Amino acid sequence: MWAIAAASAAASFACSYLLTPVVMRVARSRGFVGVDVHKPGRPEVPTLGGIAVALAIAVGCLPLAPLYPVQVATFLLTTLIGAATGLVDDLRPLSGYPKMIITVVASAPLIAAGYLFPSDVRLGRPLVPIMGRLRLTIVYWLLLPLAVAAPSNAVNMLEVFNGVMPITCGIAALSLAASSAIAGSQLGLALSLVLLASLLGYLPYNKYPARVFSGNVGSYAVGSAIGALAVLSGLEFELMIVLLPHVLNALLVILSVGGIKERRSIRVRPIVVRPGGILEANPDPQAPMTLTRAILAISGPLREPDIVKVMAALEAWSATLSLLSTVLKVVSA
């Protein structure tokens, strides 16, 4: 099992590392470029780098498929539906609510697998710290679609700076891998390592100064993958905790702009770019509240890499709380 898990992670890393430059070249030649608004000179950067990450996750899953056919197929389908949603959004921008509804559909493979293969995919009654198994017989099924839609949208909403997505989601994947190891879920450990490896292979191209943007395809694929692997490994509580910075950002944005809105439709920007690439909280009371604006409000003006460091530190803290939750779960079980 360990050899196969290591081979899966290695395949995922190699695929992501080797495919990203190819995707970059194709995206630039086809005109899929985005403007890096946080840098002086506003350079154009190729986008859709997330395609390489999604493909790397798929390739990394292949060696695991004979061991866990149902679970891996469910994980892969969920991730690919998330990626497809993001790709459609990249090619033809969708507005907020339709995008949210489509990401809810990404949880369909999980629900179908739980219904059709209950011995392989055990859903319901999540294990939580201190209290043990919850009696969520109705509510669990009502909330299950959000287990994929919420992470994918939350990861997408926080992906505003170079390297934020692979760094924060990589830390989340590492934490879920450790939680799986503590809880004794080999499947969770293997899938987390595949996700982590795909993000590590992608990071050199996306870190500051980015040579490629992930696009919505990357953030939706990775968010869906995190949601799916947490549900398949019985780590629903850890999922909620490990993504707290993303959840805080999403809540702040949604409630301050009065609903789920497309990023491009928000007229007042939450931050202001000063000469030399210094970022500052926008003092305009109409500006939406975001995690970045909150960081800048507390710290004062910062450069982009410093904001990413703060986000990484917050993600590391959430990962620690998530791990502590697993320890409490195991101790109280």
Next chain:
Amino acid sequence: MSPVAKAIAVLALLLTYAWLLALLSLTFVELVVMRCVAYSPLRTAIGLGVYAASVVLWYGTAKLLLERELRKRCGSATPTP
């Protein structure tokens, strides 16, 4: 404390507060609501209400704290016309 360290400390406290609220609300629902309310739909509604209330409490605290920091930072905020 450097400005970056202050931002990390304040926001990490906010995340810890969310974690504690999650644990407290789960414990309250399991120990009180599930044991004291016999009628299942009412139990579900009250349970969901408790979880929603804890999210509202967390968000409210975060909003108040961040708006206070923003006012301190941008005291003479320019109102939009």
